[in-house]
Amino acid sequence: MNTPLLAVSGLRVGFPAPGGRRLVLRGIDFEVEEGTAYGIVGESGCGKSMTAHAILGLVPPPGSIAGGTIAYRGQDLVSGDPSAWAGLRGRHIAMVHQDPGAALNPLFTIGSQIKAIMRRHGRARSREARQRAVSLLGELELADPAALLDRYPHELSGGMQQRVLLAMALAGDPDLVIADEATTALDVTIQAQVLALLDRLRKKRGLTLVIITHDLGVVAQTCDRVAVLYLGRIVEEGDPEDIFLEPHHPYTRGLLKARPGEQTQRTPLAVIPGSVPADAANITGCAFRERCAFAMDSCRLEDPAERRLSDRHRSACHLEGGR
């Protein structure tokens, strides 16, 4: 088996808190094969964005990586030279942020923002940069790309801004693109367009994608592998068929039940009872047990270890076989 493009193992990220460190990522393991799309799903505050920023080495201070490895093409970045990690950003690993309105600098034209990234990564000299930026925006199916270069972010619609952000991520010609809730701010039709575009770009450019979202529909449409994240831990991972057709972890099942599309009558939407605990560190046993309908004594005593359900399907739950 060849080395995965990205291999995250035992990743822990913590923030200083009274009486020690509070972990927001509590040991994350996953691997992304080159050329595939990997989906990370979870609700707000589960550590999705933190995972994305950690991969880029951009955990916001005062937080820091507390342990584990992040290997890109087999090279661990956490223990390696920080400048090597910095050298990957934009050029090998790029990121598309959520909320395109906030992720574009309001005082610079679209052109100057894209060209700055191209110049930085030696993808174009100043003279060709404009031409390359035009063709990149064209590739993202934006109308009249040449005129767009001289416009400011606030003059663009949300969908256009999102495509510009994608263009900026691709400006350094990276291999891996992390899309952090990249379609969340868009309305549904635009969202579908952007997802389809992302998929075409992946095939055309041979990109590897990590798609972070709270929307299971997005994952179903685009991903080859899916991880479900709860409170800084991957509780279930598998192929989309595993996750959608044979979910094992009660949290995954709750998420699937809570999708509005599943309902045909005007019945109240299914919800997962309770809310995400504020502090995972103080929980003994399984972090989900207080919201779990199947909680048993063993759930209170020990955090469930990961179990292989099949070759490509794993879950961190004490339940045997589920249901």
Place this chain on the structure above:
Amino acid sequence: MSGIRYLLRRLVLALLVMLGALTVTFAISHVIPGDPARLYLGARASEEAIVAVRADLGLDDPLPVQFVRFVSNAVQGEFGYSYRTKRPIIEDLAERLPATMELVVLATILALAVGVPAGVLAAARFASGFDRVMRVVSILGVSMPAFWLALLLQLFFFLWLDLLPLGGRLSQTTSFLHPVTTLTGFHLVDAALTGNWVAWRDAVAHAILPVVVLATFPVSLTLRMTRASMLDVLAETHITAARAAGLHEREILFRLALKNAIVPTLTVLGLVFAFSITGAVLIESIFKWPGLGSYMLDAILNDDIPVLFAVTLVVTVIYIVINLLVDLLQAGLDPRIRLGESSVG
């Protein structure tokens, strides 16, 4: 398109404010007690002389006529004669204003050249040793009384170290042997333009202490403002996005973030520039700097009303012009301002 409309709107607005300032000044001159003719001639003037001067100064004309004359004179720089020196005020201003502007402009350049980069670096190294030192220094700078700092510096650099002169714009020897030819009124510029390096060095030595004292407040305030707005900007998503795109930290700080952070800082800098002109009153007195401040102080002490009005008008005009420049500069930096919305908070 929107840029030109914005420019025109700002210009019209500035003219209206100026007209308002003229109206208020004119109104005050007619409300304050005391007969200008009597003030002009002094306490022991005869009634006939006073009547003659009243007619001469046009004080008997109807108010609207006087107002129109006042405005048209002011526009042409005809501020009348000083009661005290009996010289045309405009001639006094031509000597005094450049001297003050020299101090204020240098102080503002210092604020930009020192305050802004120090603020950027303090924000970039938030909570570091450098940031802590900058915070202490800048809070001292904004709260320290200028006269106290001035005396302290004089004590240190003149009396103890004997490095810098006590006051004045040039030493007397230099004025005699190497007089500065007046071109712009700025000694430093004039001496450099005429290649008079002996006078230039002397002028620099004389300017250092007053400029440092005058600049302490603007530099400290600019530092604090830049630091605060840089901290806001650095927390924004587009900065994280720029980092994720692998851009150099230098480019992120001084190009991407600073352009955002400088917009609110410029507002403060503009106000401080205008404020420094009045702030110079005290500092010019301490350093015997023959500028607008000491001129105004003499006028206040001698009831020299026309001079006070002239100085008030000049300072008002400078205020308006500076604020106009700041507005235009900000609109140039932030395209959203050109739309006429104040989307920058």
